[in-house]
Amino acid sequence: MFKMTLYGKTMTGNNEDAWRVNSRLWFEPAGNGTYGAAYVGHDNGFPQGGFNEAGLTYDGFTVPARALQAVTGKEQIKEPGAFLKSLMQHCRTIADVQSLADRYDRSIFRNGVFMFVDSSGRYLIMEADTLISGDDPTYVMSNFYPSTVTDMNAVPIGRYQRGRQFLHNRQDTTLTFCKDVMHAMHECRTRIGDGTTYTTVFDCQRKIIYLYFYHDYTVVRPYYLEKELQKGNHMITMPEVFPENQEYQRFLEFKTPFNSAVLMGSTWGIIGVLVLFTVYWLYYNVFRRRNRLAGYMIWLMAALNIGLGAYLFLLLQEQSVFYSDTPYYVEGKTVINVLSNTPLALLVLIIPVGVGNVQVVNTTAVSMWAKRFFTFNTIVYLIALLLFAYWGLLCIIQN
Numbered sequence: 001m002f003k004m005t006l007y008g009k010t011m012t013g014n015n016e017d018a019w020r021v022n023s024r025l026w027f028e029p030a031g032n033g034t035y036g037a038a039y040v041g042h043d044n045g046f047p048q049g050g051f052n053e054a055g056l057t058y059d060g061f062t063v064p065a066r067a068l069q070a071v072t073g074k075e076q077i078k079e080p081g082a083f084l085k086s087l088m089q090h091c092r093t094i095a096d097v098q099s100l101a102d103r104y105d106r107s108i109f110r111n112g113v114f115m116f117v118d119s120s121g122r123y124l125i126m127e128a129d130t131l132i133s134g135d136d137p138t139y140v141m142s143n144f145y146p147s148t149v150t151d152m153n154a155v156p157i158g159r160y161q162r163g164r165q166f167l168h169n170r171q172d173t174t175l176t177f178c179k180d181v182m183h184a185m186h187e188c189r190t191r192i193g194d195g196t197t198y199t200t201v202f203d204c205q206r207k208i209i210y211l212y213f214y215h216d217y218t219v220v221r222p223y224y225l226e227k228e229l230q231k232g233n234h235m236i237t238m239p240e241v242f243p244e245n246q247e248y249q250r251f252l253e254f255k256t257p258f259n260s261a262v263l264m265g266s267t268w269g270i271i272g273v274l275v276l277f278t279v280y281w282l283y284y285n286v287f288r289r290r291n292r293l294a295g296y297m298i299w300l301m302a303a304l305n306i307g308l309g310a311y312l313f314l315l316l317q318e319q320s321v322f323y324s325d326t327p328y329y330v331e332g333k334t335v336i337n338v339l340s341n342t343p344l345a346l347l348v349l350i351i352p353v354g355v356g357n358v359q360v361v362n363t364t365a366v367s368m369w370a371k372r373f374f375t376f377n378t379i380v381y382l383i384a385l386l387l388f389a390y391w392g393l394l395c396i397i398q399n
Contacts, residue, residue, distance in 0.1 A: 001059050002140045002163055002181055005121030009173045010204040012117045013182045014049055014059040015159070015196045018042065019319055021252060021259070023198050025211060026235035027228045034089035036229040038209055040200055046081045047088075051225060054092040055119030055204035058084070061143045065110045069129040074105040084114075094122040098131055115141040119204040138167045159185040175201065175210060179217050186215045191392055192254050193247035194323050198238055213242040214251075256322045256391065257315065263387075267312055270380060274309040277377045278302050284370055297356045301377055304349065308384060311342035326393050343388040350381055
């Protein structure tokens with residue numbers, strides 16, 4: 001997100017980077033003593049960002065959880081989305097936001113940071129336990145805690161640094177300039193063209209929302225806040241008001257456990273089968289083994305089962321693996337980085353596993369049930385390799 005204040009005019013812009021479909025813009029008129037507002041988000045209804053009649057705007061950023069300062073004697077936030085809406089309904093300025101937000105224990109937002117900007121150009125960074133206000137003419141925000149950073153040049157977020165550099169070279173408040181700032185900070189990954197889901201640019205004086213969809217900055221949809229609020233509560237589904245976007249269609253067609261119940265269930269099923277196979281192999285090797293080759297194969301397959309099961313579990317926790325360059329890498333996360341080589345390791349080992357499986361099946365020193373388990377376990381490997389091939393996890397893509 002960025003804000004720009006120049007000659008009494010304030011503009012803000014935000015890129016929403018998320019693997020979500022059917023993103024939405026919706027309008028909620030004023031009530032008794034409250035401001036009407038527009039919100040942007042996805043099909044879960046959570047207000048990722050907002051813009052009210054007073055020209056106050058905000059957006060949020062996902063951050064890693066950290067240890068928070070102790071809080072006592074403050075009100076509890078029961079529902080995060082309702083709290084954010086309450087700020088937009090009751091606040092005109094950054095001072096209003098700061099006063100209201102400071103009354104609450106915000107630890108429920110331990111994975112989030114928010115940036116608020118009012119029509120005068122003042123801004124407020126709301127962390128779970130810290131509030132930071134300022135009035136710099138330009139400001140850029142991304143997925144980190146400003147309260148913990150002493151050197152903004154050292155923040156290792158490419159889109160954040162691109163935005164800072166862009167605003168360092170030039171300042172303007174025209175729509176073209178603001179669009180160019182957002183274009184400089186947008187994401188479009190190499191795998192399937194996913195990245196920035198939508199972009200909003202807010203004119204805080206004229207109360208205009210400029211909406212862009214799926215990092216296509218050639219088409220804009222303007223919405224005049226006051227006019228839209230006069231229509232009452234209503235919602236706009238973004239893909240329905242923009243031309244067909246080929247990259248968005250590719251994103252829709254790319255299925256992962258996070259957007260396919262079948263793949264989610266299948267992945268959990270494979271993990272369960274691998275656990276059962278591993279238990280059986282350990283039992284068989286200790287109590288039933290009568291063949292040296294079978295013993296070697298059992299240890300190899302047990303190790304593969306444990307590694308593959310752990311990797312599949314990682315896939316169910318880290319959605320970004322499906323869209324990032326391979327092998328997946330996270331600085332400082334050694335276990336994740338090692339597990340990310342599992343698809344290639346399985347691809348290399350599937351040949352000796354297959355050859356060994358044929359030899360074991362053809363020996364008389366192994367029971368029929370063990371032979372069947374060898375075969376079924378190998379079939380599970382082949383199914384996993386097919387899934388990895390579809391997800392592009394067997395390729396090595398260099399940045």
